[in-house]
Amino acid sequence: MEERVFSVGALTKSIRRNLLANNEKIKHAWIEGEVSNWRIYPSGHIYFVLKDDTAQIGAVLFSFCFAGCEPPFRAAMAKGADAMNGLKIQVLGELDLNMLQGRYSFKVFRARLAGLGDMMAKFNALKAKLEAEGLNKLDHPELRRPLPFLSHRIGIVTSPAGAVIHDMCRVLTSRFPNVEIRLYPVKVQGEGAAASIAAGVAYFNALALAEKPDWRPDVLIVGRGGGAAEDLWAFNEEEAVYAVARAAVPVISAVGHESDTTLCDYVADMRAGTPSIAASFAVPVKAELAGRVADAASRIARAPMRRIETWMQQLDCLALNLSKVPQQACSQAELRLSRSVMRLGPALKDMAARMEARLQKAALRLEPQVRSAMQNASHRLSHAASRLDLLNPSGVLERGYSITLDERGAVVSSARVVAAGRRLTTRLRDGEILSEVVAQG
Numbered sequence: 168m169e170e171r172v173f174s175v176g177a178l179t180k181s182i183r184r185n186l187l188a189n190n191e192k193i194k195h196a197w198i199e200g201e202v203s204n205w206r207i208y209p210s211g212h213i214y215f216v217l218k219d220d221t222a223q224i225g226a227v228l229f230s231f232c233f234a235g236c237e238p239p240f241r242a243a244m245a246k247g248a249d250a251m252n253g254l255k256i257q258v259l260g261e262l263d264l265n266m267l268q269g270r271y272s273f274k275v276f277r278a279r280l281a282g283l284g285d286m287m288a289k290f291n292a293l294k295a296k297l298e299a300e301g302l303n304k305l306d307h308p309e310l311r312r313p314l315p316f317l318s319h320r321i322g323i324v325t326s327p328a329g330a331v332i333h334d335m336c337r338v339l340t341s342r343f344p345n346v347e348i349r350l351y352p353v354k355v356q357g358e359g360a361a362a363s364i365a366a367g368v369a370y371f372n373a374l375a376l377a378e379k380p381d382w383r384p385d386v387l388i389v390g391r392g393g394g395a396a397e398d399l400w401a402f403n404e405e406e407a408v409y410a411v412a413r414a415a416v417p418v419i420s421a422v423g424h425e426s427d428t429t430l431c432d433y434v435a436d437m438r439a440g441t442p443s444i445a446a447s448f449a450v451p452v453k454a455e456l457a458g459r460v461a462d463a464a465s466r467i468a469r470a471p472m473r474r475i476e477t478w479m480q481q482l483d484c485l486a487l488n489l490s491k492v493p494q495q496a497c498s499q500a501e502l503r504l505s506r507s508v509m510r511l512g513p514a515l516k517d518m519a520a521r522m523e524a525r526l527q528k529a530a531l532r533l534e535p536q537v538r539s540a541m542q543n544a545s546h547r548l549s550h551a552a553s554r555l556d557l558l559n560p561s562g563v564l565e566r567g568y569s570i571t572l573d574e575r576g577a578v579v580s581s582a583r584v585v586a587a588g589r590r591l592t593t594r595l596r597d598g599e600i601l602s603e604v605v606a607q608g
Contacts (some may be wrong), residue, residue, distance in 0.1 A: 197259050198273065199281050200224075204395040205251040213244075215251070216395065217258070217273065226258065226273040235277040243280065249428055252396040253287025256280055286396075290403055293430055302412045305433040312417045312436045315385045317456075318449050320347045322374075322384035322416075324367035327352040331392045331442045338446035343453045349382060354401070355391035361404030364389065368410040368418075375415040386449050387414055389431060390421030390442045402429035411435055421445030564596040 200217035207213050211230035216223050233241065243250050259277040264270070297303050304310045321339060325331055332350060339346050351367035354360040371387050374380045389411055391399070401407060402422045411418050412434035420435035421442040432438040439445035556562055564570065571579040572592045579585055585604050593600040 195259065195261055195276075197257055198224075199255065199257045201286070202251050202254045202256055203397055205248040207248075217256075218397075224273055225270060226260075226275055228258075228275040228278065232276055237277075237279040239280050240278050248426055253290060254280065286400065286403075290430065293403070293405055293408065294433065297408070297412070297430065297433060302434050304436060305438060314417050314419070314437060314448065317343075317451065318346065318385035320349070320382060320384050321449050322371040322387045323348060323350045324353055324364060324371070324387065324389045325350070325391055325442070326355045329392060331390065334443045335388065335446040338443050339450055342447065343450040345453070346450050347382075349384070356394065356398045356401055360401030361407040364401060364407040365410035368407075368414055372413075372415045384416050387416050387418045388421055388442070388445050388449060389418060389435070390439070390445060391423070392442065393424040393427065396427075399423050399427055399429055402431040407431060408434055419445045419448055564594060567596070570594045 198217065200219050200223070203216045203218060203223075205213065205215045213228040213230075215226055215228075217226045218224075228236075233244075236244070240256065243254060257279050258273065258275040260273050260275040263272055263274050265272055294303070298306075301307075301310065323332065323335060325335075327350060336348055339348060349371075351370050353363040353367045355364070368387065368389065371384050374383055377383075389402075391402070399422055402420075408430045411420065411431045417436040418434075419437045419439055420429070420431045421439040421444065422429045422431055423441075425440035428438075437445075437448055439448055570593070572594070573579055573585070574590055579591060585591065587604050587606050589604045591602050591604065593602065
């Protein structure tokens with residue numbers, strides 16, 4: 168046979184044209200699977216993986232096809248990758264071959280929800296359980312334990328392979344070279360990963376709770392590098408999540424990238440976007456602390472002299488103010504006196520005017536009262552004089568009667584009280600007659 172040599176591009180075009188474009192069985196087909204690795208690119212197009220228990224295929228949803236998606240699907244899209252990863256969906260589209268990458272992908276024209284994937288259902292169920300037990304610290308920051316200001320010993324639970332542990336050690340030692348780091352190597356994905364993570368946390372818990380441990384951790388970092396949702400799933404397993412939630416020391420969760428969220432993030436005392444960020448949270452920068460200490464020491468050394476300078480300035484101000492006090496006091500007293508005199512003159516005039524007005528009103532009211540009182544007194548005097556005239560003995564004498572008095576001046580009203588030889592005085596209108604009693608008749 169004649170040999171025929173294809174270029175890669177020619178072969179790929181032939182496959183697209185003969186195998187894909189003309190195959191009605193896979194053209195405009197509905198497929199169902201669980202979403203993972205949901206990514207939105209700057210162009211607005213969305214790339215993701217559609218998988219089931221046996222296989223997976225890449226898929227792309229172009230932005231101009233969004234209108235063909237059902238409303239519940241678009242509502243889930245609006246919540247971002249956390250809401251989409253784990254969803255079971257159904258999509259209508261066609262199989263395509265990316266010539267530049269040599270990969271098959273499914274171009275989606277329409278999409279609809281097929282219900283939550285099994286993994287997402289487990290995730291939500293365990294999250295609700297953690298919330299009910301009061302272990303959800305991500306949504307309730309008041310439950311978090313504070314990290315130590317200066318951690319001396321850092322425990323790390325992660326894989327010994329890869330760049331994660333090296334990045335964390337580099338960040339920790341560059342920030343604070345004196346820090347002690349102890350790694351518990353674990354599996355971070357695949358079968359047995361959750362149990363391995365839980366065992367690592369339990370190891371450091373035992374050190375923290377021991378009475379005389381040879382090494383006691385101050386803070387614990389649990390994490391791994393980025394990956395698809397299924398790669399990070401060990402950190403959503405109940406065994407690993409509860410180990411982190413019940414850790415004896417504060418825990419920093421550093422799983423995946425900033426956009427990745429696992430249940431370990433919910434129960435940890437702090438969530439870090441990446442393992443390197445977690446390392447920066449664990450310890451401060453030693454050089455910065457040394458600078459702050461040096462600055463504080465300098466301020467303390469200068470404090471006595473600054474205090475003396477401040478006192479001297481205050482003393483100078485007091486002396487200057489005291490020299491001005493007498494003059495200011497006299498000026499203020501003179502000013503207050505002038506103001507008082509100015510207010511007193513009008514006040515006295517006003518008071519005198521009010522008193523004069525009151526006096527005039529009283530005089531007007533008093534004059535009739537005095538006149539009436541004088542008239543009443545005159546009447547009473549006349550009446551009393553008339554009565555007095557009636558009672559006056561001289562008035563009786565004027566009418567021709569006489570009054571006889573004994574030696575003591577008492578009126579003789581009966582002849583029986585007068586004995587012989589007594590002297591009597593008889594008063595008449597025009598004089599008196601002296602007599603002596605000779606005998607009683």
